[in-house]
Amino acid sequence: MAAPLDTDVAIETPEHIVFHYRLAGPARRALAYVVDLLVCYGVVALIGLIVVLAFAGDRTAVELSSAAKAGSGVVLLALFAAQWIYFVVLEARAGRSVGKRVMGVRVVSTNGRPVGWRGAALRNLLRAADVLPTGYLVGLASMAVTARFQRLGDLVAGTMVVVPESARAAAPIELSPPAQPKELATLPEDVSLDADEREAIELFLRRRLTLGRAREHELASMIVGPIGERLGFVHRDPARLLALVYDRAVNVGRSEAPPSSYGARVRPPKKDQRPWR
Numbered sequence: 001m002a003a004p005l006d007t008d009v010a011i012e013t014p015e016h017i018v019f020h021y022r023l024a025g026p027a028r029r030a031l032a033y034v035v036d037l038l039v040c041y042g043v044v045a046l047i048g049l050i051v052v053l054a055f056a057g058d059r060t061a062v063e064l065s066s067a068a069k070a071g072s073g074v075v076l077l078a079l080f081a082a083q084w085i086y087f088v089v090l091e092a093r094a095g096r097s098v099g100k101r102v103m104g105v106r107v108v109s110t111n112g113r114p115v116g117w118r119g120a121a122l123r124n125l126l127r128a129a130d131v132l133p134t135g136y137l138v139g140l141a142s143m144a145v146t147a148r149f150q151r152l153g154d155l156v157a158g159t160m161v162v163v164p165e166s167a168r169a170a171a172p173i174e175l176s177p178p179a180q181p182k183e184l185a186t187l188p189e190d191v192s193l194d195a196d197e198r199e200a201i202e203l204f205l206r207r208r209l210t211l212g213r214a215r216e217h218e219l220a221s222m223i224v225g226p227i228g229e230r231l232g233f234v235h236r237d238p239a240r241l242l243a244l245v246y247d248r249a250v251n252v253g254r255s256e257a258p259p260s261s262y263g264a265r266v267r268p269p270k271k272d273q274r275p276w277r
Helices: 026-055 061-094 098-103 116-125 137-145 152-157 195-210 213-231 238-251
Strands: 008-012 018-023 106-109 159-170
Touching: 026 061, 026 098, 026 137, 061 098, 061 116, 106 116, 116 152, 137 152, 152 159, 195 213, 195 238, 213 238
Parallel strands: none
Antiparallel strands: 008 018, 018 159, 106 159
């Protein structure tokens, strides 16, 4: 069963493979943070206990004062590491802290890549703003109004928190049958589609095999007019026109892309060759 639309995000790789992730909601992230706090402050408490035991014993007042200062310094360093270094290092190296691992979530960039040191540092430095005025109210408000449940740190760092186990890949849309040179005669080499056009065409192409021929033609005719007119591209079959335009827009100029835009046996002319007639 597909995840609810408002908790699902799609990310397309350079190879045109679309991955769908389920976003981690505030409750799951809060539980992960609680686990992290228990881990961090449990370690700090253990260090504090070790410090107390290390400096315990028969000492003069001056020695006890010096020991107390040194012990306080050690505990403060441990607190700093627990609040800042712990999250930055684990998220930069593994994408998840102990709490996030327990809750099955991971921090990634908004384009699906590992978060890296810069992103991990930025999102955790801004944690101080997210906790204001108390109880993470600013962070919760930011998550409530953003489509990807991003707190302020995520917005600045360009990150989001996802459930990686929910990732699923959508099959790439292939042009079948392959394009023929005469079909591409009036199609520009550089085809650009805005977000709305691309989403509409992709949705149509993924659904077209489930439609009857009449319904397919009807839906394609509703989309094709402005796109074909803007590109100066005509084809007697509106559904085929959309498939050709989409294939050219996502594949042309990419050496790693499948050569579907040019057909199984036809290749684009090199710069020193004469163009097709």
